[in-house]
Amino acid sequence: MRDLDREETYLVDRRGLALELRDLVGTGPVPKETYPGPHGVLAYGEGHLAASLLGLPEWVEEGTLFLLEGGYDLGEAAAMGLLAESGRAKVVRVGFREGVAAYIPPSPLSPYRYLRFLLLALGQEEALREVEAKLLEERRRLTPEIPLEENPAKFLAYTLLERLPLFYAPSFRPLEGGAQTLLARIGKSLSLTPPHAALEFFLTGLEARHEQGDPLAAVLLGGGEAASLAKEILESRVDTVVEVPPPEGSRLAQTMALWYRLAWTAYYLALLYGVDPSDQEVLERLRDLT
């Protein structure tokens, strides 16, 4: 098994994703003007998590409508954009497409940058400061020079290795898809998320599995009553249950701190699988195609 505390393990990180991860806080474009309210947001791809976190409406009659174009859209977003431009609201396009008002290059770490741009555009500097303080606090124990025994991301990566992770985040369900995306895009590996009625799924969906597949590792993101119930249900049904308690703070700061820890976990998982944690060229072709 590869050793995350040895330098040669990091040779597969050919394009230096570790640096982007480490220096993430404070990166990305800042708004150059004031955007009148009310605010709405339509988002896809890398902008999706930020939009879910802020819970803005998808349509406003006046004010500003942000279009976060952070992924392929197969024409739908273009249609939404046209629709948006037919209204009275100012349309502000953000993302990696041509002609955007603020450019955010494609990256598995861009969800943070979309959130940062939005918070600044909405004048929520205080909320952003709290998020960034949490991320910097997390970073102190997540980087490669922190050894395994003091590094929760390294530890979680070893736990997930050769297992099929099952993510459950009862206090903010969209984080599950965020985790699944990080594990795929950085860790190049498969993971599982439950449907809306998650506890029922845990009770019933693991019955006929016949011990034939990868052992499952349930990862409970955040605490609360639902997480405790899930733990109780899952303990006898999966190979291992990992609890990842959130730090203190607002829901926004907690969620982003968990997301950041999962980004590091996905990074270490890629190294353990011996694959480059950066984006593959195929993603660029997909973007051109869509």
Added chain:
Amino acid sequence: MRDLDREETYLVDRRGLALELRDLVGTGPVPKETYPGPHGVLAYGEGHLAASLLGLPEWVEEGTLFLLEGGYDLGEAAAMGLLAESGRAKVVRVGFREGVAAYIPPSPLSPYRYLRFLLLALGQEEALREVEAKLLEERRRLTPEIPLEENPAKFLAYTLLERLPLFYAPSFRPLEGGAQTLLARIGKSLSLTPPHAALEFFLTGLEARHEQGDPLAAVLLGGGEAASLAKEILESRVDTVVEVPPPEGSRLAQTMALWYRLAWTAYYLALLYGVDPSDQEVLERLRDLT
């Protein structure tokens, strides 16, 4: 391997879920009064899919707010109900809790009943008629007496047996969770759904899987450009790709026809795994607890 065209295979269906599946159309409560608009809906558990399909707002200032209480809620729904009752809108509770205006008993097939109740309550009889016509049309080739070679649900069940299904429904993403729920609750088995950026997930998430787990079976629900792209990406990455084209009709009718076929598929899958397709007692305990 068990044979779906032999009677003894059906002995594990101890509580007769096949009858409930066959006679589903037309069951469930009907509204007893007219509910003034505008209409909103707050839904959890078995009511969730119906609410997503109709796309009603989650809050209305006046008119009627339907509370679909079709699952556990850990206090959140009660809070929502209180909040709802603090407004001027009439609150109509539907589900299996005490004191509801319309009672729908717990069942994996209840998503149809919530939808039917809502369509009737909204005066959308025409849309309901189209859904029910499609379901009856589907039924003609899905019931146990239809032999394998003419029965697409039996066929799909054999394809999914001993594989890990991966559902993708680009034209209506909430159907993926609906499919995952049916496979768990009826088929007692595990399946997978992609995150928001599904095509990227397909391109990256299957890289480091090491051929060690269950072989994956991708199930593409409905057609369109995204499904074609997904097929192209997945063909070289999973064990098998199954396309389930939708019947002609409205998005609502198409989605419910696919859902109904998946319910039969989950039923046959349970039989192939030799487990009872009906609800387990543990679900009742979960409901009492939450």
